[in-house]
Amino acid sequence: MHSQDRIRWRLASQLGRPHGRVCGNNSAASPQRSLRAGSIAAGPLAAGLPADASNPITVVCISDTHQTQPQFPDGDPLLHAGDLTNQGSFEELQAQLDWLASLPHRHKVVIAGNHDKLLDADYLARFPERICEPEGQSVGDLEWHDLVYLNNSFETLGFANGRRLSIFGSLWTPQFDTFAFQYPRIRDVWTGAVPEGAHVLLTHGPPKGYLDLDGKGCPNLTREVARTQPRVVVFGHIHAGPGREEVGYRGVERAYQRVMAGDGGLEVVLGMVFWLLGAWAEELVSSVLGHGEERRGARTTMVNAAVVGGLRNEERRPVIVLEI
Template sequence: MPPGEQPNKPLPPPRQVKLPHHHLRSLASDLQSLHRTPLQPRAPTKPIDVVCISDTHGTRPLIPPGDLLLHAGDLTQWGTFAEIQAQLAWLSAQPHTHKVVIAGNHDLLLDSDFRTQHPDRWHEAIKAARSTEEEVVAEEKSEQDLDWAGVVYLRNTSTTLTFWDRTLTIYGSPLTPQHGLSAHQHPKDQDVWSYAVPPNTDILLTHGPPWGHLDGFKKSGCPFLTREVVRSRPRLVVFGHIHVGYGSEERVFDTVGRAHEGIVGGWASWGALPQWWQLWRGAE
């Protein structure tokens, strides 16, 4: 023991770092946990089985059967023609009635603006993927040469699909906040989402997550996307990108849900709290 050091000296208490508005966020989370949304009766109709996958990066895992197959981007590792075409052939061979995909930040071929602005990055990707004769031959092919074979591709667009006695409208977008040098990205402080999702959208398919929802330990989701989800309220939101954020969660965007998201997300203040009081008094 070094001279002068006391044995069993108690450690100092851990320092608590409190961010601005932490009391407000804490109270909002407590109230959200106490809120119970009444269950809505379900219409007696045949359910639609939706299978959701993402970030396959050139792999071909076994996919459960279903009626609708959604792929939330990053089909490939390097984003070359041969990689994407191989993934499309695999997806098109699946037995699902409808298959819908979007691109991810790895799928460079599907972002011509990025390849034009960063030709060195594109050539690096081709070089990294050049492991087969097929890859070398495919270097000069473009997005227009892809055979989608019945797979619906969305890029900031919608599609409406028919299932028996009803339809589903899906809006898909590959956009994610900037991180490194990859495709389909935007500056983190740029709002690309306000009023982007069309009315009556049933399913929102994005590559990246909304902020605060399955977006990893670093909260890497997009806050503008969270606000748009709260506004448009699709029945299902499907995304990938943050590998450790896999899973599912349920959210109800009634008065309490909207106020909670706004407070936690930073676009609402103490003025949102009276909405809970109105709800408990039967206002909603």
């Protein structure tokens, strides 16, 4: 890491606020110190995407590689939703960063996961004995190459077809055992955290109710996704829930999100039944009139991009590729 990059990282740490930049080249990206829960200041992002909608952006989604180095299809950008490593040591992290940097994808955006312990300054302060760093080397000595590291921050990527893609990355997950980048389940770190206008939300943990193995995700994240309605949400963490799911924000889907976020009781559940009947009738009429796509409203593609599975991470999952 160059000295100028280290200075920029320290400044971002001292300022204690998200940092983002427009990226259309291969300038080096440096990590930022972990922001404490509640310190995220969200705001609207510049518009993007429509310059040449006929030429889609191919997004390669991965997560939870856990020291493996699988083969990936072509695309741009490549998004990694955290847990690059098993133990979060310097050697493991540097090996994964070197591998990602060697891939041909032009834009590579990375967040940390709960296993990537060396990147969490608060974790290091509380449990220094759990991380073994080589003598004379620290997190500031990691070489990030051309990777973009997001820590409660955003990045706007530029593409050859004139389109721009705004990505907000946050690495927090609900408390489980003793890992990095975690928050107590009773604490809401998500409300108002995601900037309006973010096209892609990159998180380590899932929103509750979506590809999260029977509700192991965060309800406050579900509420925040419903508020901001990004085009894509990419996450991992729950290895047993890989796949993709398209969701909307009308009728029964909105009622389901309220239930998952803990905002509704029996009346909302009963409302889901009536909405379901109404949605069925609306779909029938729309299909007859040919206006189905126009009436669907905003949609979000949820992606659990975990590439390992099994009790010992012995299983390998196919990489998920999307077109926006």
